[in-house]
Amino acid sequence: MPIVRALLTRLATTIVTLLGAAVIVFFVIRIVPGNPIAMMLPPGATEADIARLKTLYGLDKSIPEQFWIWITNVLQGDFGTSITTRQPVYDLVIGRLPATLELSVMALMIAVLLGGTAALTATLYRGTRVEGGIDVAGGMALSLPDFLWGLALILLFGVLWPLFHISGRVSPSLGFDFHSNFFLFEALIRLRFDVVLDLLGHMLMPALALALPLAAIILQLLKQSLKECMHDDYITLARTKGYSETSIITRDALPNAILPTLTLIGVQFTFLIGGTVIIERLFSYEGLGNMAIDAVINRDLPLIQGIVLVFALLFTLVNLLVDMTYAALNPRLRHA
Amino acid sequence: MNYLSIRDLTVRLSNGLPLLRKVSLDVEAGEVRALVGESGAGKSMIGKAVLGILPRAARLTGGAILLDGENLETLSPKERRQRIGAKVALIPQDPLTALNPSRRVGPQITDRLVDILDWKRDEAEARALELLNEVHIQSPDRVMKSYPHELSGGMRQRILIASAFAAEPKLIIADEPTTALDVTVQKQILKLIREMQERHQTALLFVTHDLGVVSKISQSLTVLYAGKVIEETSVRSFFAGPKHPYSRALLAATPKYTDPDGSLMPVPDSVISAVEREVAAFDEQLNG
Amino acid sequence: MRDARGQIRRLPGLRLWLSGTWLLLLVLAAVFAPMISPHDPLEQDLFAARLPPFWEQGADPSYLLGTDSLGRDLLSRMLYGARLALTVALIAGTLTCLVGATLGLIAGFYRGWADLVISRLVDIWMAFPPVLFAILLIAVLGTGLTSIIIAIVVIDWTRFSRVVRAEAMSQGAMDYVASAQVAGRTRLGTAITEILPNVLPTIVALLTLEMGIAVIVEAILSFVNLSISTDEPTWGGMIAEGRTSIYQAWWVLVFPLFALFLTVLSFSQLGEGLKEHFDPVLR
Numbered sequence: 011m012p013i014v015r016a017l018l019t020r021l022a023t024t025i026v027t028l029l030g031a032a033v034i035v036f037f038v039i040r041i042v043p044g045n046p047i048a049m050m051l052p053p054g055a056t057e058a059d060i061a062r063l064k065t066l067y068g069l070d071k072s073i074p075e076q077f078w079i080w081i082t083n084v085l086q087g088d089f090g091t092s093i094t095t096r097q098p099v100y101d102l103v104i105g106r107l108p109a110t111l112e113l114s115v116m117a118l119m120i121a122v123l124l125g126g127t128a129a130l131t132a133t134l135y136r137g138t139r140v141e142g143g144i145d146v147a148g149g150m151a152l153s154l155p156d157f158l159w160g161l162a163l164i165l166l167f168g169v170l171w172p173l174f175h176i177s178g179r180v181s182p183s184l185g186f187d188f189h190s191n192f193f194l195f196e197a198l199i200r201l202r203f204d205v206v207l208d209l210l211g212h213m214l215m216p217a218l219a220l221a222l223p224l225a226a227i228i229l230q231l232l233k234q235s236l237k238e239c240m241h242d243d244y245i246t247l248a249r250t251k252g253y254s255e256t257s258i259i260t261r262d263a264l265p266n267a268i269l270p271t272l273t274l275i276g277v278q279f280t281f282l283i284g285g286t287v288i289i290e291r292l293f294s295y296e297g298l299g300n301m302a303i304d305a306v307i308n309r310d311l312p313l314i315q316g317i318v319l320v321f322a323l324l325f326t327l328v329n330l331l332v333d334m335t336y337a338a339l340n341p342r343l344r345h346a
Numbered sequence: 347m348n349y350l351s352i353r354d355l356t357v358r359l360s361n362g363l364p365l366l367r368k369v370s371l372d373v374e375a376g377e378v379r380a381l382v383g384e385s386g387a388g389k390s391m392i393g394k395a396v397l398g399i400l401p402r403a404a405r406l407t408g409g410a411i412l413l414d415g416e417n418l419e420t421l422s423p424k425e426r427r428q429r430i431g432a433k434v435a436l437i438p439q440d441p442l443t444a445l446n447p448s449r450r451v452g453p454q455i456t457d458r459l460v461d462i463l464d465w466k467r468d469e470a471e472a473r474a475l476e477l478l479n480e481v482h483i484q485s486p487d488r489v490m491k492s493y494p495h496e497l498s499g500g501m502r503q504r505i506l507i508a509s510a511f512a513a514e515p516k517l518i519i520a521d522e523p524t525t526a527l528d529v530t531v532q533k534q535i536l537k538l539i540r541e542m543q544e545r546h547q548t549a550l551l552f553v554t555h556d557l558g559v560v561s562k563i564s565q566s567l568t569v570l571y572a573g574k575v576i577e578e579t580s581v582r583s584f585f586a587g588p589k590h591p592y593s594r595a596l597l598a599a600t601p602k603y604t605d606p607d608g609s610l611m612p613v614p615d616s617v618i619s620a621v622e623r624e625v626a627a628f629d630e631q632l633n634g
Numbered sequence: 635m636r637d638a639r640g641q642i643r644r645l646p647g648l649r650l651w652l653s654g655t656w657l658l659l660l661v662l663a664a665v666f667a668p669m670i671s672p673h674d675p676l677e678q679d680l681f682a683a684r685l686p687p688f689w690e691q692g693a694d695p696s697y698l699l700g701t702d703s704l705g706r707d708l709l710s711r712m713l714y715g716a717r718l719a720l721t722v723a724l725i726a727g728t729l730t731c732l733v734g735a736t737l738g739l740i741a742g743f744y745r746g747w748a749d750l751v752i753s754r755l756v757d758i759w760m761a762f763p764p765v766l767f768a769i770l771l772i773a774v775l776g777t778g779l780t781s782i783i784i785a786i787v788v789i790d791w792t793r794f795s796r797v798v799r800a801e802a803m804s805q806g807a808m809d810y811v812a813s814a815q816v817a818g819r820t821r822l823g824t825a826i827t828e829i830l831p832n833v834l835p836t837i838v839a840l841l842t843l844e845m846g847i848a849v850i851v852e853a854i855l856s857f858v859n860l861s862i863s864t865d866e867p868t869w870g871g872m873i874a875e876g877r878t879s880i881y882q883a884w885w886v887l888v889f890p891l892f893a894l895f896l897t898v899l900s901f902s903q904l905g906e907g908l909k910e911h912f913d914p915v916l917r
Contacts, residue, residue: 023757030758041774137402153843153902154895155850157857161873161891169880243443250397252431252462254424265448277760284763288854292877299766303858306769314770322761 013337020333024326031322032315036077039311080315089319090312094305099316103298107320108191109179110290110297114283116194116213117220121282122275124221125228132229133236133259144229151226156285160219160292167215175212177294184208216293220282227278228271235267242266269340276332280325348372349414349549350396350517356408357388357395357573365391365404367574367628375516378543378550380560380581382596383570389553391573393519396551398430414516431462435510437520437539441502441527445494452490455509463513477508480545481538500531504538511542517549524559536562557600561585569593572625592621650907653900660897664716671710672696675867679705684883700885702875708889711867715890718861718868719897721779722852726786727845733787734794735837741795742802743829749799756792764789768851772860779862782855786848794840801833835909842905846898853894869894 071079083090089099132144151159168176180186180193186205190196194213197205239245240263248258287299294300298317305313350373357366366388373379381389394400396411396418411418413433418426438444445454455477456470465473471490478486481504494502503523510518520539524532540563543550552564560567560581567584569577569592577590588594595613663670673696682705686693693700699708741752768785775781855861856870869890876887 026754027757027761030754031761034758035770038770038774149903149906150899153846153899155847155898157850157854158891158895158898161877161887162895164877164880165884165888165891169884243438243440244446246399247436247438247444248446249399249427250430250434250436251458252427254427257461262446262449266446280760281764284765287763287765287769288857291858299763302763302766303769306766306773307858307860309773318762318766318770321763321766325761 020330024330028319028322028326032081032319033077035315035318036080037073039309039314040073040076084319089316092305092313093310094308094313099312102301102313103316103320105191106296106298106301108195109193109295110283110286110299112192112194113213113217113220113286113290113295113297114279117217117224117282118279120217121221121224121228125225126232128225128229129232129236130259130264132233133240133263134255136237136240148226148229151222152230154223156219156223156282157288157292159222160216160289163215163219164292174215176215177212179209179212179296180205181208181212212293212295216289216295219289219292220285224275224278224282228275231271231274232267235270236263239263239267269336272336272339273332276329279332280328283321283324283328347375347415348412349375349377350551351412351415352392352396352409353412354409355392355395355406355411357391357400357404358407360403360405364629365573366395367572367625368409369570369573369575370409371568371575371578373517373549373551375549376547377566378552378564380564380567381551381553381570382555382557382560382567384555386572387570388573389555389570390521392570393436393521393551393553396430397434397436397519398426428462431458432513433515434517434519435513435515437507437510437518437523439522439526441499441506444506445502447494449493450490451492451494451497451505455490455505455512458509458513473512474508477511478505480511480542481505481508483508499527500535503527503531503535507535507539507542511546511548514546515548517551518543519551519553521553522555525554525556539563557597569596571621574625574628576621590621591617647907649903650911653904653907656896656900657904660716660720663713664720667710667713667717671707671713672698673707673710675706675710675714676865677706681705684879684886686883687885687889699889700883702872702886703879703883706867708872708885711872712869712890712893715867715869715872716893718779718866719849719852719894722782722786723845723848723897723901726783726848726851727841729783730787730790730844730848731794731837731841734791735798737791738795738798739802739829742799745803752795752799756795759789759792762789765851765854768855769858769860772855777860777862782852782861785855786851789851790844790847793844794837797836797840798833801836802829839905839909842901842908846901849894849897849901 080090087100089103091097092099092102095102128144128148132141135141164176167174175181184205186197186202188196194206194209197203197209236259240259242263245258245262248262253261286297287302289295290297290300291303298320302314302317304310305317350371352369352371354368354370355366356364356368358364369388369392371379371381371392381392383389391400391404395406396413398418400406406419413429416429418429421429445451452471452474455474456465456467459465459470459473460467474490475486478489483489483501483504489497489501489505497505507523523539524535527535536559539550539552542548543563550564552559554560564581566580567578568575569588569590571592577584577588577593579588584593585597588597592613595617599613679701682694682697682701683703685697685701685705687700687708688695688698690700697707697709699712701707702711737752741749767789771785771788772781775784852861852868853870853873856868857874859871859874861868861870872890873887873894876883876885876890880887
């Protein structure tokens with residue numbers, strides 16, 4: 011069965027990629043000049059203390075040996091222990107991952123909404139000033155990275171017109187006890203809409219900063235795709251049946267225009283997730299990215315490895331999902 | 347009574363170039379009129395003007411289109427759209443591109459009925475099945491659920507024909523519906539169209555460049571050159587002996603299998619120049 | 635034919651002018667900073683801390699754009715900050731372009747093993763969040779201008795290689811390349827002379843884009859305090875500082891942010907404008 015073969019090949023390349031990423035990270039950070047152990051010890055520690063801690067963290071073995079140990083542990087679910095917090099890396103990562111996921115998914119939804127609506131509007135008003143205006147706005151959003159948008163949003167809606175929160179994930183004054191780390195999801199399920207509103211107020215600015223560059227790309231791609239579709243014969247036929255321009259664009263052109271846009275959105279989504287590293291820092295949002303920066307600064311090797319591995323896994327998962335969705339949605343591929 | 351009445355229709359490109367020069371044309375209820383001319387003569391343009399699907403660069407600058415006595419240009423865009431959707435239908439040229447590849451075939455037949463004419467879904471589907479039977483499609487249930495790329499070109503054209511008759515339109519515009527098909531399929535499709543037209547008694551404006559097709563399907567024809575009506579007559583008198591030199595040359599240029607060597611004659615240059623002069627003189631009148 | 639889009643299409647000329655002007659101002663600022671700065675950018679004066687820009691109440695006109703929480707003149711710091719920004723932009727941008735384009739050309743033209751290895755590398759690279767990768771590299775290499783440049787090249791070369799590889803592969807199959815090879819040119823010679831000119835407009839646009847990205851990466855690194863090791867002012871560092879005192883002294887964040895904004899925008903618009911200008915197909 012060709013589908014099974016294709017899937018297996020995908021799996022193989024994915025594993026190679028993940029392994030490659032793990033290897034690179036592992037070896038790169040071990041060339042670190044700073045000694046992580048030394049940072050943890052109080053002054054006056056003896057050579058014996060240092061040696062003991064080194065053994066504890068396996069840093070006395072050769073690098074390939076360390077890698078082997080680490081990989082085998084990872085495959086059993088043991089990601090090691092964080093040097094700075096002494097907690098299991100797995101727990102730390104799982105603790106922060108939901109926050110980053112919620113933020114990324116929210117950003118994706120905003121990007122699709124903004125970019126999609128803009129593309130549809132530009133197609134409806136093609137050849138007019140409206141399209142020109144949308145192009146200019148899109149061009150600007152495209153040239154500016156999430157970092158700058160984040161800062162601009164902090165200024166606009168944090169200081170100038172303080173409508174939204176620019177720090178943290180939730181207001182401590184709410185005193186809400188979360189059972190899981192999926193704050194937004196949990197609040198929705200438990201129907202606590204006051205909490206939901208507070209969470210959204212904290213998430214909106216960082217999510218928007220992440221979303222704007224992606225929205226601009228969606229706008230460009232989808233608009234181009236739509237405009238090409240509008241020349242097709244089935245569109246002309248639909249006009250003769252009495253359909254309005256708006257319904258033709260959404261009903262007939264859009265399903266055909268979306269497919270080519272999908273794969274690129276998937277790749278760009280991984281960039282968006284990567285952007286959470288600095289955006290979370292900017293907005294003091296307690297997610298994986300924020301923790302990653304501290305891990306690097308503190309030379310917390312096990313934690314760094316764990317976080318990078320999780321990011322790599324996330325990226326490959328997203329790519330896989332996109333390819334599967336494309337195959338599912340394309341009627342021609344389904345029957346191939 | 348004329349169902350379709352086109353009076354002095356002039357269509358120009360945005361740079362002023364005329365595509366249709368004061369075209370006048372009538373189609374009676376239930377009549378089949380052929381619209382004949384070489385490529386680029388403007389025959390498709392007439393159909394597009396009626397249907398309201400002129401290309402963006404083209405504009406109607408003069409004349410009127412009356413459908414069932416109603417001047418279409420006096421209607422609001424929405425009203426015009428709905429009028430056409432209810433009373434007119436198009437059989438397009440290329441069956442391979444005229445169906446939406448992302449949607450199943452069934453909804454593409456019933457959509458006009460359900461969305462524009464407010465039919466109930468089950469009634470519309472029953473009608474679609476009925477029509478698919480009329481166009482001689484086996485296992486219509488299966489076909490309704492199929493995607494266009496799963497069906498052959500001939501089959502798709504049948505579906506498009508069925509779709510055109512769905513709302514029981516009073517006028518159908520067929521834009522060279524056999525041109526894109528294999529020769530063997532052309533005959534079948536032509537026969538089918540004639541059959542459907544006779545059964546439903548629909549007026550048919552049949553656009554073609556093939557005089558052989560004209561004799562098989564229509565009662566009257568209009569000859570077009572460079573957007574100007576050259577001759578308008580019944581099919582019988584045309585094939586007996588057309589009046590205009592261009593029409594005569596056109597008829598002579600049609601290959602006849604009874605005389606293969608003697609009939610591959612292009613339209614002579616003298617005739618072309620003559621008709622071009624005619625058109626130029628007409629333009630002076632038009633613009634002057 | 636006149637239509638509304640025509641108005642927008644006339645803009646590329648305007649685009650080039652505006653972005654070129656800003657970038658020129660930047661270059662002048664960077665080169666002449668020591669001469670035109672009203673103050674020493676490192677000089678602190680705690681009595682003149684957090685002074686607003688000249689048009690606000692309580693401002694000191696000698697500090698045109700105000701001062702930060704340590705009493706340092708914002709304008710002078712920004713002028714000096716332009717030096718680092720431009721240096722990084724030019725050097726890192728160009729190097730990234732060279733490395734990426736070369737690897738892409740090799741992969742696309744020679745194919746086979748080279749393509750396999752390089753494409754795998756690109757895949758692996760795409761599995762890293764770029765910012766994290768950069769921070770990691772700086773942690774490994776230590777702070778400083780060289781480290782920043784190396785970090786930028788290492789994390790962003792894939793941008794060029796993918797595009798050049800695609801072009802090389804599609805152009806390599808074309809007839810004019812085959813005819814050039816028949817005419818006796820070496821494979822590499824063919825690659826450079828036939829493929830490169832066609833890929834040039836895209837590379838130019840990407841190069842300017844890359845310069846903008848380099849400025850941003852440097853700013854982000856300064857923001858997390860991992861940029862240069864000296865006390866020289868950087869826009870990113872100023873922004874980091876401004877972020878903390880945003881409610882008391884908004885100008886400390888706004889001006890360097892604005893400068894960054896304009897610079898990145900100018901680089902990308904310059905690229906777009908040049909690309910349109912030089913694309914033979916569009917003409």
